[in-house]
Amino acid sequence: MNLELTQQIRDQARGLLKSGTVKGVIGYERASDGLTARPFFAYELTGTDQLIFDETCSHNLVKYLLDKKGEKMAVVVKPCDSLAINLLLNEEQIKREMVFIIGVSCTGVVETAWNQKSQTLQARCQTCRLPKPVVYDFLAEQEPIRRLEGELYPDILEMEAKPIASRREFWHEQFGRCIRCYACRQICPGCYCPECFAEQLSPLWVGIRIALGENELWQTNRTLHLAGRCTGCNECERACPMDIPLSLLNRKLEKEMEELFSFRAGLTSEEQPPFATFRKEEKLGFEE
Amino acid sequence: MNRNMDRKIGVYICHCGSNIAGTVDVDAVTEFAQGLPSVVTARNYTYMCSDPGQDLIREDIKNLGINRVVVASCSPLMHERTFRQVCESAGLNRYQFQMANIREHCSWVSEDHGAATEKAKALVSAAISRVYYNEPLETREVPINPNTLVVGGGIAGIQAALEIADSRHKVYLVEREPSIGGHMIQLDKTFPTLDCSACILTPKMSLVGSHPYIELMSYSEVVEVSGYVGNFKVKVKKKPRYVDVDKCTGCGECEKVCPVEAPSEFEYKLANRRAIYRPFPQAVPNVFAIDKRGYPPCRAACPAGVNAQGYIALISQGKFKEALDVLRRTMPFAGVCGRVCTHPCERDCERGKVDQPIAIRSLKRFMADYELKAGREKATPVKRTKEEKVAVIGSGPAGIACAYDLVRQGYPVTVFEAAPKAGGLLRYGIPEYRLPNEIVDNEISYVQELGVEIKTNTLVKNLSEVFNQGYKAIFLATGAGVSQKMNIPGEDTLGVIHALDFLEQISSGAKASLGNKVAVIGGGNAAVDAARVAMRLGVKEVTIVYRRSRAEMPAIPSEIEEMEHEGVKIHFLAAPVKVLSKDNRVTGIQCIRMELGEPDASGRRRPMPIKGSEFDIDVDNVIIAIGQMVNKEMLPKELAFTGWGTLVVDPITLQTNIDGVFAGGDVVSGPADVIAAIATGKEVAVSIDRYLCSVDLKEGRPEARESVKDVPKEGVVTKERAVMPVLELGKRAGSFAEVELGFDETKAVAEAKRCLNCAVCSECQECEKVCEAKAIDHEMQDEVVEEDVGAIVVATGVKVLDHTQFSIYGGGVYPDVISSLQLERMMSAAGPTGGEVICPSNGVHPKDIVFVSCVGSRDERTGNGYCSKVCCMYMAKHAVMLKEHYPETHSYIVYTDARGPGGKIFEEFLTRAQEAGTTYLRGRIDKVSQCDGRLSVSGQDLLKNKTFNIPGDLVVLATGLMPSDGVSKLAQSLNISYDTKNYLLQAHVKLRPVETFTDGIFLAGCAIAPTDIPESVAQGGAAAEYVLKLFSHDVIDAEPMTSIVDISRCSGCLLCRQVCPFTAIEAETLKDGRVVASINESLCKGCGVCVAACRPGAIKLRGFSDQQLLAEVMAL
Amino acid sequence: MGLENPFLPYLATIKSTVELTPDVKLLRVELEDAAIRGSFDYKPGQFAFLSAFGEGEAPFGIVSLPRHQDDLEFAVRQIGTVTRALHELEPGDTLGVRGPFGNYFPLEDYAGKNMVIIGGGIGMAPLRPVINKILEQRDNYGNLLVINGARTPQDLVFRPEFQTWMEAPRTQLELTVDRGDEHWGGRVALVPDVLRELAPSPDNAIAIICGPPIMIHFTLAVLKGLGFKDDQIVTTLEAKMKCGLGKCARCNVGDKYVCQDGPVFTLEQISQFLEQP
Amino acid sequence: MNLLASKDNLIRWLDLLLHEHVVIAPVRVQGLTLFQPISKAEEVDLDFDNTTLPPKGWFLPPTETLFSVQRNDGQTKLVPAMVERDALIFGVRPCDARGIALMDKPLLQEPSDALYRERHARTVLVGLSCRQARPECFCTSMGSAPNDASYVDILLTEIEVGYIVQVTSKKGKMLLPESFTEYEGVLPTPPEPRAVPIKDVMPAMKGLFDDTYWERLADRCLHCSICAYVCPTCYCFDVRDYSDRGNIERVRSWESCQSSGFTRIAGGYNPRATKGSRLKQRFYHKLLYFPEQFQDIACVGCGRCIKACPVNIDIREIIDDLQQLEAKSGA
Incomplete structure (x- = not known):
């Protein structure tokens, strides 16, 4: 456990609850394995002693704000998670005044599973470009840390280099395994439609067969709905019980968005997403 | 799939003569359709859109109970409306109809009968599947605003505006130029009847100007259009014409006094107009406009913003006193700055790009000299209108400039000066041979005469005392009056003098005794001044030691030059290491050689000592001039200082850490030049005024002045810059007489005439003086007005290609190669030559005139492949008229095809031209060259298949027509289509020639394609007729295809609101607190963008349900 | 099978x-x-x-x-x-x-009892055979009160049968709508309010309710207020069903499966595990 | 009588079985261990903790056709789906085998689910004892054991020299080859997984239906449904029609009570609209309703849900919590 950060978070949470600024604080506590972390909602002062922060705090707690729209909540966010706050603000799913953001200047999270904790930083942390959250009300700080330089999308480039047939084969193999539990959707802070297209009957976009064709429809549409919106927390991939490398899809689009529009989702809450706007610099195909 | 029996579909397949039936097997398609579910009947007919065809459908609806109709024929653009009306007339909802396009999509694009037939079947099947799910939709009624916007005040726009206004509907006529009239008003006669163009147009123009139902918005542009038919919202930007349209009487007095000339656009540069102008005397509105392009570079470059173009323009007119007034609007120091200014204005002078910059500083000095020579009248004191007293501490240029601005605003201002005389460094720092004291005295007295009180011999050390005396604001402008030390051994030795002390000593008349050899350390103006003063005091050998090279020397280059003339030596790249002495008396100075390293913070290369390169110079005195510092001792302790010893101030407001105390000049910047000090003084005056009026010190403060760009220089004849006469070298030694002698009047006027008038209007404000109507307002700003209209007529016309871009035809190369419109202007009695046709090069009547057709038309090389339509006829007109006026002339017309199409007497007119002796030559020009002083047009005669070579005195290029600039942008905001050449597209070329695809927007005139005057008038009238038809009802049926939100699916992300081009989507909070999108149906145009953007599929478009579309797609 | x-x-x-x-x-x-x-x-x-x-x-x-x-x-x-x-x-x-x-209304058990039948909207559908059965064996039962509510007069489902029902002996048919129209001369009121106004006695009575969840929720409260006990109140539960066999598990409420053990329940049977609407 | 199979013999036996059966066995796929049909014995990986998904999919497949609709000349005919071949599932952990037995209770209850019943009848289960207890395991508290042979036809227990083969059914006995020798040694002592006291959970739950505990627990829950999909006893399914170019099939697929559409009826009303109500349903069904109906808790203690849950909703903690809560409120 990172004592320095944990203490700052606990103090902050205590202050917020004591003053009645927030109804609850969404943070992390120790999981039932005694080793990793899990989300935790502190509503009472006593609960704040359970709050922790360390390198196993992978969850993007911003998702939970969608369940707590009517109440002012505090939420602990890592720099990467904070992008999702801007996304939800931009899409008017949350109100800024209803959230108190306890930012954490994180040093990266490691690969974990229940009762397992590796020493390896998660891949996304190795090329993380955010030293601190893009939006916060309080920042739990620690010594600034090294950020590894390097190619942001080595795996995507590798995938792009493959012929289309072998890419198709790769994804058929992956999607073939999908059991359509929709955990990837449920954990995603960008997925909040009251009725997901995948569950609509009229028209029926995706059939209920848990089989390659339908799975592929689900996965590709999910990815497209996140184009320019995915903030890269990679919770979907972490949750997937069938180990489908979803980040390869999400980050491919992230890369395209960067290259085409110099846009990264969540950096601000103001900017119009590229798909909702049209700029003159974009190719018109005819005289302006 | 189970099918609902109550769906009864009728399918009608059109042959379109042989258009469809020639390729598609219509019988096979009919038979195929007959067999599809729910199809009750399928028929085909030669022309389904004809009456008998329509009746077929009506009969079936009545007799067979058909309740859904599919017509397979042409494009819906063509006949969807027709067939919907057929359905409606037979009692069926018009939206129970679906069209399959088997002409454009099948027969016209395929020669394969089998494949075309199969595709037709697929499209018919898709339409049937879709129509099965079509639901009846009800149209909505929307009110119509009966006002019209007409864009473009040429003949087409004028015609449309008048027709509509005569029917008592309000028209806003927006014209980009200062006057309406378009190209037609530039013409002399119009073909083929040879009516006088102005005679037939000006009555219409004046009608527009006086019509009670027309609001003329000239010199204005449409910037934004939103809304839809019957309910457009239009934003029009009224460009500032700096003349109040309502007050101006058109008397023209202003024009007479305007010192600035610019080529007249109306006369195609054959004549000049003034900066304040009216394009032509019959202009409507008959109102002047000022062509003001911004800040001239000289003014933008001046830290104090002195309007150099303004006084130069007036000098060029011999209005020297008025010129000085222009300068004094900014600051009082014509004589001072005319001598010592570092003149950044000259560095940026555009004239410098032609030959050399204007001698701006010298012209400034000239004005002061002129006044002084004539004897300056005492200035009239400014009336005190303000109570709050202001204290200025320090009477240098910053302090005086500030006091000057404040006193003119009515403030009581007192200047406190510690020295016995006012002027600060102007007096004590600059030697008299450069700036005589009488000049400083004169200009300071001028400021005193205005009402500024100056208390000399008054040292202020306590600011609270000043406040206690009732001053409400203080300006600290105490300068940087202490010389910097070198910090080398021996600096305190007898014989080492500091430059400022030295100069002050001399200025105040004290004697100084120097030895035979003097070294001056430093490279700034103070060093140069000290060196030159030393020479004047009779020193034999003066050497400047400077640690960098000549390029880095900060002193004014002309001063350095004069100094060297006077015999001063400069030792570059050397720095003193120690002062050598004997018996505490200077004997010499040890220096070290330097080399230049990397650039330092100032951008100059940093000098680095070369080890072991020390050398000695024998001198008797060392004058140190390496810089000045603020004298901290003399300033109140409570002020905040920077690490450099200067005062800390806010960079924008110049306020110090003490409220109400401002600072500027050298005390803030460290040693800088006079003009910079003046600039800060002026800036402080602004701050103090705001401070005393309790206005926010920063909010809305004017931003940096942006210089005009792209100053035209074509045709500028080079002329040497006037040289400043100087005192002979021999007369300088031992004398402090002024070295520079100043310009005389002739020289000044000639030099001023070199000015390019970069900003056109020079803001000399002479016009304002003579305008009795008080119509001129130089401060006028852009104004955007918003109007609601129900219909729009676009008549933006064309521009004529610039003939100077056709250099192969000699355009822009030879002055006697002109454009047709230039010829037209020459022929006009009201034109630049009073109706005389002459060769521009020599003013002689031409004998042989060669007309070249299709210049930039029918020629893809220049971008226009199309025919500009009017040229054949006007060339004939020109030839006929030339012959009439000048029987001795001979016209050649080199043409591609010469036709007068369309009956009337067009063709006869061409014949008349030939009968008048015109030589018609079908050919292509290779080049136009000059030979023996005459032009020579050579090319290929395509009829005789040989080359020709026609000598001519005048070549007239019939340049082609192009849509006006900015049309595509206007079309985009109007949401109407345009072609690759930017001509606007009609809804149907033949049947809907003035309508667009956007309801309520109509077209007229050359914006559609090149047309002649009668056609433009006809189109203007036709467009007006459509507008009036629209206005014949109070309401209009709007398409029912609007978006609807399924709130149970809506996620409230409101992406739809972001993408909606019609601002038809708003957020709505439901009872349970959930926020969802809500469509304002009266704004929704049914474009469907929101449908595509909606991730959860909550938005649907009526008439385009998922079910309809899927059924249509699945049937393919 | x-x-x-x-x-x-x-x-x-x-x-x-x-x-x-x-x-x-x-x-x-x-x-x-x-x-x-x-x-x-x-x-x-x-x-x-x-x-x-x-x-x-x-x-x-x-x-x-x-x-x-x-x-x-x-x-x-x-x-x-x-x-x-x-x-x-x-x-x-x-x-x-x-x-x-599924199960059915144990009409045999209700012999001799006064019947209060309350239906809202399409909720009248399962009640129609109940009413018709009671009318068929009219003498076996006590008084019959039918309260039928709908959003508008047009939405009253079994209009063609109203005449028959109204004319039957010891039978009272009360119609009510949320929103009337120009032809409607009847009540414009919510079902629970009508019930409160009519206030049938709980003595020897059975109340059967069927309708939208929100109507049931408020009607139950009125019935309890009138003195009806949980075992006197019978309702049908509307639940999503896929198999009808008690296997797909979505109609599970408590230890019951609506498709097999229901849809007819007394309030006594289900009150414990009912989620509040 | 127990037999002993050397590792080689076991492989040979497996290859033999492949002739007659579809053999489904643990195979490594990337980081997962999945039950998949094999074509050669060597594809099998018996060195696994437990499979990522339980073997339930081979009885109640993620997706299966119930019947198809055929239309000819206006005549409609329904063609029920059939089970094609005998299957043998190899390497099933005892807990998972018990999972099948628990699923039998609702699915074989009359009217029984024909396809499930048919598959069950034509499938042989070859079990594999656990050599060690994993941190998430608690099978012994849920009525099973690491070496429980009750729900398999044959149980293998690995020892140094090979596998002890216990035969518990006739079906199993018929499959045995002659190459296996008699084993007279003792069975190794099974490992001891963590114990989870459960005795008071049913009575406790009856009083806690409206307790805020569920709401708080649901705060964390994402309703991702992973727990249901990896659970060996969860059997909820969805039935829908699937039509493609005129071919119509009625299809059933796995579904989870955690999805919001699970109970939402046409028109939008959802009796279990809140997160808390759905999470509660899962535990009430497992720990109260199912035992009330079928006498057994619908959990075998495999711990998959604990391991897979992205937010660590740990059924063992919940069982503890509920009993403690009730004890507290009772006291």
């Missing part, structure tokens, strides 16, 4: 359809197999799944009375994809029928 796949419906044919309200159609259905037709036995309250092949299957109360006719009747309100497909069926079209499923 033996070895047969219990998911396999019987094929049936639409005999006729009647538009009961703008969105409710009465489907009269005949099972194709005569043997099954003969043995298809059901009681008021039971339901069956109707299949519109290609769109799916949904459960509907059987609104006809057994032994009166061979045809089965269903009142189908168009509300989703399956019901839309069922609405599009025309006489002669084929559909699937799977059932009967």
Whole structure:
């Protein structure tokens, strides 16, 4: 456990609850394995002693704000998670005044599973470009840390280099395994439609067969709905019980968005997403 | 799939003569359709859109109970409306109809009968599947605003505006130029009847100007259009014409006094107009406009913003006193700055790009000299209108400039000066041979005469005392009056003098005794001044030691030059290491050689000592001039200082850490030049005024002045810059007489005439003086007005290609190669030559005139492949008229095809031209060259298949027509289509020639394609007729295809609101607190963008349900 | 059903359809197999799944009375994809029928009791056979009070039968709507308010309620206020069902499966595990 | 009588079985261990903790056709789906085998689910004892054991020299080859997984239906449904029609009570609309309703849900919490 950060978070949470600024604080506590972390909602002062922060705090707690729209909540966010706050603000799913953001200047999270904790930083942390959250009300700080330089999308480039047939084969193999539990959707802070297209009957976009064709429809549409919106927390991939490398899809689009529009989702809450706007610099195909 | 029996579909397949039936097997398609579910009947007919065809459908609806109709024929653009009306007339909802396009999509694009037939079947099947799910939709009624916007005040726009206004509907006529009239008003006669163009147009123009139902918005542009038919919202930007349209009487007095000339656009540069102008005397509105392009570079470059173009323009007119007034609007120091200014204005002078910059500083000095020579009248004191007293501490240029601005605003201002005389460094720092004291005295007295009180011999050390005396604001402008030390051994030795002390000593008349050899350390103006003063005091050998090279020397280059003339030596790249002495008396100075390293913070290369390169110079005195510092001792302790010893101030407001105390000049910047000090003084005056009026010190403060760009220089004849006469070298030694002698009047006027008038209007404000109507307002700003209209007529016309871009035809190369419109202007009695046709090069009547057709038309090389339509006829007109006026002339017309199409007497007119002796030559020009002083047009005669070579005195290029600039942008905001050449597209070329695809927007005139005057008038009238038809009802049926939100699916992300081009989507909070999108149906145009953007599929478009579309797609 | 796949419906044919309200159609259905037709036995309250092949299957109360006719009747309100497909069926079209499923109203047990029957909207569908059964054996029961509510007069489902019901002895039919129209001269009130106003006595009475959850919620409160005990209140639970066999588990409430143990429950049986609407 | 199979013999036996059966066995796929049909014995990986998904999919497949609709000349015919071949599932952990037995209770209850019943009848289960207890395991508290042979036809227990083969059914006995020798040694002592006291959980739950505990627990829950999909006893399914170019099939697929559409009826009303109500349903069904109906808790203690849950909703903690809560409120 990172004592320095944990203490700052606990103090902050205590202050917020004591003053009645927030109804609850969404943070992390120790999981039932005694080793990793899990989300935790502190509503009472006593609960704040359970709050922790360390390198196993992978969850993007911003998702939970969608369940707590009517109440002012505090939420602990890592720099990467904070992008999702801007996304939800931009899409008017949350109100800024209803959230108190306890930012954490994180040093990266490691690969974990229940009762397992590796020493390896998660891949996304190795090329993380955010030293601190893009939006916060309080920042739990620690010594600034090294950020590894390097190619942001080595795996995507590798995938792009493959012929289309072998890419198709790769994804058929992956999607073939999908059991359509929709955990990837449920954990995603960008997925909040009251009725997901995948569950609509009229028209029926995706059939209920848990089989390659339908799975592929689900996965590709999910990815497209996140184009320019995915903030890269990679919770979907972490949750997937069938180990489908979803980040390869999400980050491919992230890369395209960067290259085409110099846009990264969540950096601000103001900017119009590229798909909702049209700029003159974009190719018109005819005289302006 | 189970099918609902109550769906009864009728399918009608059109042959379109042989258009469809020639390729598609219509019988096979009919038979195929007959067999599809729910199809009750399928028929085909030669022309389904004809009456008998329509009746077929009506009969079936009545007799067979058909309740859904599919017509397979042409494009819906063509006949969807027709067939919907057929359905409606037979009692069926018009939206129970679906069209399959088997002409454009099948027969016209395929020669394969089998494949075309199969595709037709697929499209018919898709339409049937879709129509099965079509639901009846009800149209909505929307009110119509009966006002019209007409864009473009040429003949087409004028015609449309008048027709509509005569029917008592309000028209806003927006014209980009200062006057309406378009190209037609530039013409002399119009073909083929040879009516006088102005005679037939000006009555219409004046009608527009006086019509009670027309609001003329000239010199204005449409910037934004939103809304839809019957309910457009239009934003029009009224460009500032700096003349109040309502007050101006058109008397023209202003024009007479305007010192600035610019080529007249109306006369195609054959004549000049003034900066304040009216394009032509019959202009409507008959109102002047000022062509003001911004800040001239000289003014933008001046830290104090002195309007150099303004006084130069007036000098060029011999209005020297008025010129000085222009300068004094900014600051009082014509004589001072005319001598010592570092003149950044000259560095940026555009004239410098032609030959050399204007001698701006010298012209400034000239004005002061002129006044002084004539004897300056005492200035009239400014009336005190303000109570709050202001204290200025320090009477240098910053302090005086500030006091000057404040006193003119009515403030009581007192200047406190510690020295016995006012002027600060102007007096004590600059030697008299450069700036005589009488000049400083004169200009300071001028400021005193205005009402500024100056208390000399008054040292202020306590600011609270000043406040206690009732001053409400203080300006600290105490300068940087202490010389910097070198910090080398021996600096305190007898014989080492500091430059400022030295100069002050001399200025105040004290004697100084120097030895035979003097070294001056430093490279700034103070060093140069000290060196030159030393020479004047009779020193034999003066050497400047400077640690960098000549390029880095900060002193004014002309001063350095004069100094060297006077015999001063400069030792570059050397720095003193120690002062050598004997018996505490200077004997010499040890220096070290330097080399230049990397650039330092100032951008100059940093000098680095070369080890072991020390050398000695024998001198008797060392004058140190390496810089000045603020004298901290003399300033109140409570002020905040920077690490450099200067005062800390806010960079924008110049306020110090003490409220109400401002600072500027050298005390803030460290040693800088006079003009910079003046600039800060002026800036402080602004701050103090705001401070005393309790206005926010920063909010809305004017931003940096942006210089005009792209100053035209074509045709500028080079002329040497006037040289400043100087005192002979021999007369300088031992004398402090002024070295520079100043310009005389002739020289000044000639030099001023070199000015390019970069900003056109020079803001000399002479016009304002003579305008009795008080119509001129130089401060006028852009104004955007918003109007609601129900219909729009676009008549933006064309521009004529610039003939100077056709250099192969000699355009822009030879002055006697002109454009047709230039010829037209020459022929006009009201034109630049009073109706005389002459060769521009020599003013002689031409004998042989060669007309070249299709210049930039029918020629893809220049971008226009199309025919500009009017040229054949006007060339004939020109030839006929030339012959009439000048029987001795001979016209050649080199043409591609010469036709007068369309009956009337067009063709006869061409014949008349030939009968008048015109030589018609079908050919292509290779080049136009000059030979023996005459032009020579050579090319290929395509009829005789040989080359020709026609000598001519005048070549007239019939340049082609192009849509006006900015049309595509206007079309985009109007949401109407345009072609690759930017001509606007009609809804149907033949049947809907003035309508667009956007309801309520109509077209007229050359914006559609090149047309002649009668056609433009006809189109203007036709467009007006459509507008009036629209206005014949109070309401209009709007398409029912609007978006609807399924709130149970809506996620409230409101992406739809972001993408909606019609601002038809708003957020709505439901009872349970959930926020969802809500469509304002009266704004929704049914474009469907929101449908595509909606991730959860909550938005649907009526008439385009998922079910309809899927059924249509699945049937393919 | 033996070895047969219990998911396999019987094929049936639409005999006729009647538009009961703008969105409710009465489907009269005949099972194709005569043997099954003969043995298809059901009681008021039971339901069956109707299949519109290609769109799916949904459960509907059987609104006809057994032994009166061979045809089965269903009142189908168009509300989703399956019901839309069922609405599009025309006489002669084929559909699937799977059932009967569930329990039924134990009308035998109510002999001699005063009956209060409260239905809202399409909730009247399972109550129609109950009313008709009581009217058929009118002497076996005490007073009958029927309260039927709907959004608008047009939405009252069994209008053609109102005359018969009203004219029956010891029978009171009270109609009420949320919003009237120009022809409506009756009550404009919410069902619970009408019930409170009529205030039937709980003595020797049974109340049967069927309708939208929110109506049930407030009507239960009024009934309790009137003194009805949990075992005197009978309701049908509306639940999503897929199998009708107690296997797909979605209609599970407490230890009950609505499709097998219901849809008819006394309040006593389910109150503990009912989620509040 | 127990037999002993050397590792080689076991492989040979497996290859033999492949002739007659579809053999489904643990195979490594990337980081997962999945039950998949094999074509050669060597594809099998018996060195696994437990498979990522339980073997339930081979009885109740993620997706299966119930029947198809055929239309000819206006005639409609329904063609029920059939089970094609005998299957043998190899390497099933005892807990998972018990999972099948628990699923039998609702699915074989009359009217029984024909396809499930048919598959069950034609499938042989070859079990594999656990050599060690994993941190998430608690099978012994849920009525099973690491070496429980009750629900398999044959149980293998690995020892140094090979596998002890216990035969518990006739079906199993018929499959045995002659190459296996008699084993007279003792069975190794099974490992001891963590114990989870459970005795008071049913009575406790009856009083806690409206307790705020569920709401708080649901705060964390994402309703991702992973728990249901990896659970060996969860059997909820969805039935819908699937039509493609005129071919119509009625299809059933796995579904989870955690999805919001699970109970939402046409028209939008959802009796279990809140997160808390759905999470509660899962535990009430497993720990109260199912035992009330079928006498057994619907959990075998495999710990998959604990391991897979992205937010660590740990059924063992919940069982503890509920009993403690009730004890507290009782006291």
